[in-house]
Amino acid sequence: MFVTFVIKMSTLQDRYSIICDRLASAAQRAGRDPKDVTLIAVSKGRSLNDILELRSLGHKDFGENRVEEASEKINATRNDSQQITWHMIGHIQSRKARDVAENFEWVHSVESASLAEKLSRAVAALQTAPPLSILLECNVSGEESKYGLQANHFEDAVQWDQLCAIIESILAQPNLQVRGLMTMAPMVEAAEAARPVFRKLRQLRDKLAKQFPVAHWSHLSMGMTDDFEVAIEEGATMVRIGRAIFAPPKNL
Numbered sequence: 580m581f582v583t584f585v586i587k588m589s590t591l592q593d594r595y596s597i598i599c600d601r602l603a604s605a606a607q608r609a610g611r612d613p614k615d616v617t618l619i620a621v622s623k624g625r626s627l628n629d630i631l632e633l634r635s636l637g638h639k640d641f642g643e644n645r646v647e648e649a650s651e652k653i654n655a656t657r658n659d660s661q662q663i664t665w666h667m668i669g670h671i672q673s674r675k676a677r678d679v680a681e682n683f684e685w686v687h688s689v690e691s692a693s694l695a696e697k698l699s700r701a702v703a704a705l706q707t708a709p710p711l712s713i714l715l716e717c718n719v720s721g722e723e724s725k726y727g728l729q730a731n732h733f734e735d736a737v738q739w740d741q742l743c744a745i746i747e748s749i750l751a752q753p754n755l756q757v758r759g760l761m762t763m764a765p766m767v768e769a770a771e772a773a774r775p776v777f778r779k780l781r782q783l784r785d786k787l788a789k790q791f792p793v794a795h796w797s798h799l800s801m802g803m804t805d806d807f808e809v810a811i812e813e814g815a816t817m818v819r820i821g822r823a824i825f826a827p828p829k830n831l
């Protein structure tokens with residue numbers, strides 16, 4: 580009873596400050612500087628008012644997973660004197676590449692050479708735009724329902740060679756800057772169960788950094804509401820959190 584009451588009465592500000600504290604504690608436990616972990620507030624399905632309220636608390640990084648929904652919010656906040664940094668975290672249909680390049684600073688969900696090529700061309704068409712920061716979405720768990728570059732057996736030579744061939748052509752795109760990797764962990768009962776997946780993404784990153792030393796591999800986008808602390812312990816530099824900040828949608 581009491582717990583339900585507290586959750587219902589908590590404000591966005593309360594929830595945000597709790598998440599910031601938990602993020603900092605997880606980083607400190609892992610001997611890391613909390614500043615090296617960017618909290619991305621996942622605002623899909625949330626109102627512009629929620630976004631503006633969080634922005635007014637000093638929060639800058641927001642994640643969206645649908646281009647149409649996001650571009651309305653992005654247009655509505657474009658003249659904000661303190662700019663928001665927008666992250667595209669959802670699956671991208673190739674015909675939306677142009678809208679993505681126009682609206683987002685970061686794309687976490689690049690999972691093919693052809694999408695990378697389309698994004699790169701879209702950035703070029705915008706002319707003055709700086710290179711787009713991208714992360715390569717990798718499926719390290721092997722779950723069939725997941726998007727991402729196939730990387731569940733990257734120690735296997737055949738899969739490794741296939742993966743490297745795709746990544747080589749993504750790295751060759753002139754208007755994109757690869758910054759690291761992203762993954763979605765399987766839904767699990769306990770956060771601890773996601774740890775091997777996060778660890779595997781970090782190991783994959785370390786291996787790619789050796790294979791392609793000229794590229795930048797510093798970022799790992801991993802961890803959500805139910806497992807972000809474990810992800811931070813395993814090296815996440817970006818965590819994507821929706822429900823814990825904005826509260827569960829009413830229909831859940």
Ligand SMILES: *Cc1c(COP(=O)(O)O)cnc(C)c1O
Nearest residue numbers: 621644668803804819820821822
């Ligand atoms: C919705 C979403 C999140 C946030 O999930 P929560 O469980 O609400 O924290 C993170 N990453 C992606 C790709 C998402 O689509």
